[in-house]
Amino acid sequence: MLCFVSALGASLVQTVGGTVAVKDMRWETASGMSMSALLYKPDSATATSKAPVIITSHGWWNNREMQDANSVELSRRGFVVISIDMYGHGNSDYLTRGEEAKGGTGMYDAVQLAADLPYVDAARIGTTGHSNGARAANFSVALDNDADEPLIAAVLLVDNDGVYRDPEADNEYFNLYGTRDVGIVADQYDEFFFRSYDADGVALTAPRDFITTSNAQSFLQAGTDPVPTDQRKAGEVYTDTIDGRAAMRVIYTPAETHPWGPFSQTTTGTVVSFFDDALGEPTAIAAGSQVWQFKALFNGLGLVGFAIFLVAFTRALLETRAFASLRSTTATMTIAPAGRTGLAWFWGGLVLSTIVSIWSYVALSQSPAMATIAFNLAPSVFTQGAVAFIAIWAALNGFAALVIMAVSYVVFGRKSGLDLRLAGVLPGWRTFFHGLGLALAVAVAAFSIIFVVDYFFQTDFRLWVLAVKAFTPDKLAIALLYLPFFAVYYVLNSVAINSFNRFTMLKKEWVNTAILALFNALGPIILVVAQYTTFFVTGELIPGFGGIFSIWLIPVIVFLAVTAVISRKIYRATNNPYIGGFLNALVVTVIAVTNTLTFTS
Incomplete structure (x- = not known):
């Protein structure tokens, strides 16, 4: 309903109540x-x-x-x-x-x-x-x-x-x-x-x-x-x-x-x-x-509806025969607060992840080799340089999360009774691939809404630099190149959030979820705030940190925070961190490759 209200409202604004015809044009130019x-x-x-x-x-x-x-x-x-x-x-x-x-x-x-x-x-x-x-x-x-x-x-x-x-x-x-x-x-x-x-x-x-x-x-x-x-x-x-x-x-x-x-x-x-x-x-x-602000408001409402749909439709499919075996009550059992040592590992891991996030992003932004890829300065398999930059950075942080989880488990988790199978880290291959099938089905259904809205209303779901839009089929082939990079991050991030860091704080699970969502995005938030604080005070950007790199982080902040919540909600219904992680990777990859510049050699 949110998506429908979004499309109808945005259409009424952009057509000025039906007095302006809006048409999708495609033609062969001179x-x-x-x-x-x-x-x-x-x-x-x-x-x-x-x-x-x-x-x-x-x-x-x-x-x-x-x-x-x-x-x-x-x-x-x-x-x-x-x-x-x-x-x-x-x-x-x-x-x-x-x-x-x-x-x-x-x-x-x-x-x-x-x-x-x-x-x-x-x-x-x-x-x-x-x-x-x-x-x-x-x-x-x-x-x-x-x-x-x-x-x-x-x-x-x-x-x-x-x-x-x-x-x-x-x-x-x-x-x-x-x-x-x-x-x-x-x-x-x-x-x-x-x-x-x-x-x-x-x-x-x-x-x-x-x-x-x-x-x-x-x-x-x-x-x-x-x-x-x-x-x-x-x-x-x-x-x-x-x-x-x-x-x-x-x-x-x-x-x-x-x-x-x-x-x-x-x-x-x-x-x-x-x-x-x-x-x-x-x-x-x-x-x-x-009045364009009302169109932006309706478009933004569609973004909210789209995000909600990812969770709601996943849960709905768990009630069907095809995916009922993925439904679990294990993850919804009452969870206890972490002890003092557990909290130390929790906060330490979050701080370390934030430091790695900031350091790796700045390091990549100053790398001549990455500049060649990011700005398509030379022929490369990465025809979308901006997406490649963010994807490679994401994968690096995914591997960092893997190392942090491994050390945490060996030094602390195993001794404190963390069972990787019960936590969903080891679900078995059949369940693993079944979960990927569920994520794919949800992603296809979600983007089908986008195409229906585009066909009937000539609108999409967007707010400023964050957009979910209809696209041509060739973008799916491009998405396959970047999906493994984003999957490394979002899958491992989901495992970290749900299998290693899920417990109550202040007797509430949502407090834990909110903190994890914040720290997911904290590194980019710090970089953007530092960049623009410097700019407004001095009139110039941080030396050596180009403006485009902070601009690219603006939608990333939203992605990182929202996907943390999505993965947590899906995990609670499935006890499987891979479903939400892979769904997030699919959606973010498609959004990324359909909202950027594509070069051919």
């Missing part, structure tokens, strides 16, 4: 690639009343739904919106190394398609993208400049720099954007962009000082060498005459981080205001009047 996009077409856009169109794009390692806020707010104001999966992302064709700019990474191919739609005003085409989606907009402008008939009238770059200098003209300042209306959203706490550097590559200014730099001033002065006496300000729209046309330039500097852009009321309002100024919105609605 670049010879297959592209996926979501089309938002207001009823007011017709062949006799043509509407402006905005092509939107997500950033690297994301997908088209990350532009939900812009899609909802622009379409309810009468704009046609095409939200693309950039090449290499979502359901579009994979990205080939060396061809990252092909078709503007797909954006310019979408611009060309949009210009031919009968209900689109081809003179009012805008493009916007977040992070590498903004980079795609820059690629698209360059392609548009070379076209016989340029199509792009307005560009808003969100959380990525503009192109300020011409590498073919001694790196002089120039105006790539011509007579187009152009804006930049430059976050004051952007992890990657909006810095100035000296000749040795040392950062001279932090992102929050971007507006004072020569790059920003040149951009606001239409690509000319900045005039010191004409210092322009953030948030103000400047209009200069270029080739006989009045062209708009503006830089917005919200006090936000890079990943917050697609989920920000401030930035969404900026997108609306900019395109109203540049292209004119067909339906006048104040920029601050926004």
Whole structure:
């Protein structure tokens, strides 16, 4: 019911009560690639009343739904919106190394398609993208400049720099954007962009000082060498005459981080205001009047329902003939508190696991070999570098958990009466594989809900950077590569949580569960808090710890905490730690490989 309410509510918001048609587009582009996009077409856009169109794009390692806020707010104001999966992302064709700019990474191919739609005003085409989606907009402008008939009238770059200098003209300042209306959203706490550097590559200014730099001033002065006496300000729209046309330039500097852009009321309002100024919105609605947050709320409700379903459906299948033999009452018996020595091993193991988690993550982030894999810098079996990084880190921590459990059992557990068979660690091979079959059945059923919701409602379950979405079948083959790595972690983590660390605390089992869930995620929490505390205080990140690594940890924190609870609840019904562990590995792997960038060699 939660999943159904989520889908229905999200659909009503994104269709503006049925007045905006939302369609899943797949087509062969002018670049010879297959592209996926979501089309938002207001009823007011017709062949006799043509509407402006905005092509939107997500950033690297994301997908088209990350532009939900812009899609909802622009379409309810009468704009046609095409939200693309950039090449290499979502359901579009994979990205080939060396061809990252092909078709503007797909954006310019979408611009060309949009210009031919009968209900689109081809003179009012805008493009916007977040992070590498903004980079795609820059690629698209360059392609548009070379076209016989340029199509792009307005560009808003969100959380990525503009192109300020011409590498073919001694790196002089120039105006790539011509007579187009152009804006930049430059976050004051952007992890990657909006810095100035000296000749040795040392950062001279932090992102929050971007507006004072020569790059920003040149951009606001239409690509000319900045005039010191004409210092322009953030948030103000400047209009200069270029080739006989009045062209708009503006830089917005919200006090936000890079990943917050697609989920920000401030930035969404900026997108609306900019395109109203540049292209004119067909339906006048104040920029601050926004409803996309309700869609996010409904999408988030679906995530909750999805997680609950994993436990509830597992328990339901235990009542069927096929899986009844896996049902157990052993694990639900009254459990006692640990003694003083047991608590010492418990807390010591948790602290040691947290230290290993932090150390291994930082070490991998600083490894040149891992950088080659993570950022797909060279051909590799790991076509999804970001997933490979997290998967390898997870497996390392799984092996660390195995060592801690082994030492704990030999030194303490065996002497204190821990029976590995009664605890479910040694269930027998038949029960083991039977349990894996149950986990697989639950995972298939859970993702079937996603596809039903996608087919009937064109929505999925997501909240900010955490998303469970429909996907193309090829992603399952990719998932098989990473599943063993995630299985090592989640299975061994489930064994540690349930077979070694399950007891009452304060006479309540849930206290024990909550502590284990917290410590599962504590290492990433510490790293993220340390990173952003440093950033907000100094204006720069922790030296040697790149911003992308802390961003990757944000959804991981949720996964680690929630999967601990899921495995505990399933264990209580089965006395089998492998069912919950393998189910978590299956679900997390599929979520990971369907929400990232895929490269081919």
